[in-house]
Amino acid sequence: MGSSSSSQAKNFSQLIAGTDDQAISQAVTDSYDLLYGAWPEEYNQVVLVLDENNSLSTASLYQLGLISAQQYLEIQEQIADGAEVTPLSWDYETICGHTFSLVPASDRYSEKEDGTFAYTADSTPQQEQLVKNGITLTISGVIRPKTDAANATISTPVAYTSQLTDYVIEHANASAVVTAQEETPEINVLNGMEFEAPSQEEKIEDAKTYLSSMGVSDKAAMFQMIQYYLAQEQTGVKFSGDPSQLSQGNGSMVSSMGSADEAALAQALDLWLADSPDPDILLSIYDETIAGASYEENMENFGKVSYDAPSSISIYTDSFEDKESVSQCIADYNKEASEENQITYTDYVELMTQSLTSIVDIISYVLIAFVAVSLVVSCIMDRHHHPHFRHGAHQGDRYSPGHGCFQKEYLPGIQCRNLHHRLPGRSTGGAGLRFARHSHQRHPAEFAGCILSHRGLARDLRRFLGSAQHSDHHVGRPAPRQKCGKKDPVAALRTE
Secondary structure (H helix, E strand, O other): OOOOOHHHHOOEEEOOOOOOOOOOOHHHHOOEEEEEEOOOOOOOEEEEEOOOOOOOOHHHHHHOOOOOHHHHHHHHHHHHHOOOOOOOOOOHHHHHOOEEEEOOHHHHEEEOOOOOEEEOOOOHHHHHHHHHOOEEEEEEEEEEEOOOOOOOOOOOOEEEOHHHHHHHHHHHHOOHHHHHHHHOOOEOOOOOOEOOOOOHHHHHHHHHHHHHOOOHHHHHHHHHHHHHHHOOOOOOOOOOOOHHHHOOOOOOOOOOOOOOOHHHHHHHHHHHHHOOOOHHHHHHHHHHHHOOOOHHHHHHHHOOOOOOOOOOOOOOOOOHHHHHHHHHHHHHHHHHOOHHHOOOOOOHHHHHHHHHHHHHHHHHHHHHHHHHHHHHHHHHHHHHHOOOOOOOOOOOEEEEOOOOEEEEOOOOOOOOOOEEEEOOOOOOOOOEEEEOOOOOOOOHHHHHHHHHOOHHHHHHHHHHHHHHOOOOOOOOOOOOHHHHHOOOHHHHHHHO
């Protein structure tokens, strides 16, 4: 099948070349299992690349010519209807016998009698001839990425070697259209005109020459286009088939063509060119069909490639240290080179590393925010659910140990006289903590700040207050646990 279609071209990619004139890099062969056949050894050999499931997409099968258009449409209809699709299968031996036809860009242009060239790949008969005369490519092997492959980077179902690239470049450089364009760099070989006319008068003359050199079909089509343009300005008589009726002074033409064959329309265009045609129309034709092309654009369309002026260079290194060395070499070169000669490059590994670092940083910030909010809510709820002293408590507050709740009932005072309890885990001698309530002593809540400032004492204090209700001396009266246990965290946070 031909390679003129962009959808077909997307199915082909070049394998990474190895060192010491190796056609394929060891990094590729180490990353893929050869299921059948052999790796390409000649310029016209390619490999079929399967995925981990030994399969190809339906679109790739159709574009590669492995299934017909009818089969492709039937599969698409089954998928759209939700029906079960019968899998298609081929054996490796049959696949390795499949061939493709590569049509180089330079072969799509043929020379005309006047020495100019025309793009001929649009017509069906010419397409068939181009495919027949194209470069035949044969699948030599079937490969599949290894499970633990580190460099399985082939993204197309078919891969070729640099040998094919070199062959196509040499073929294009030696083609007739490229050779003719190189011999006349100031003349566009597609129309015989200069790439850029210096004056308006020369543009008009070039447009006349261009229209006169057209074939019968092209002249007929151009004449109809001119009539459509003129129909926007005035209405003429209906065309009866006599080309002489198409000329009405100063190049004005009829707008309604009626039924006329191509020969009559082509003759009408010749009469229009001979009868002082409108210069504005000719300038418009020049701008639309002649101007705009350049020598460089033509060479690119013809497939001309120079090894001395590559569009891009891909560098693959074996380690991060080697990558940094290459980057440093480019940086050192750019320091000494002029701005127009500096090398611009993209370090894809560095881009991925920076992106990964940014993602990790964002996740870290989000986690820190969640932790911070959780700590704030925990502290607030801890003051409602756990037996801590609250700053600012006064005689009107009553605390229920073990239930974690203050009750504001304005009792005469907290009766804690001569309360003594040994802190758990401390030595008996001198380790007791005595709270006494006298007129000259401070309220126990006033000590909470300094007591809780030490984590160990804070834990012991919780144990002490939690077990105080089981002692002989109770601080206040136990409050219902449900009141604090059912408190809404959001409401508590808003309150604080």
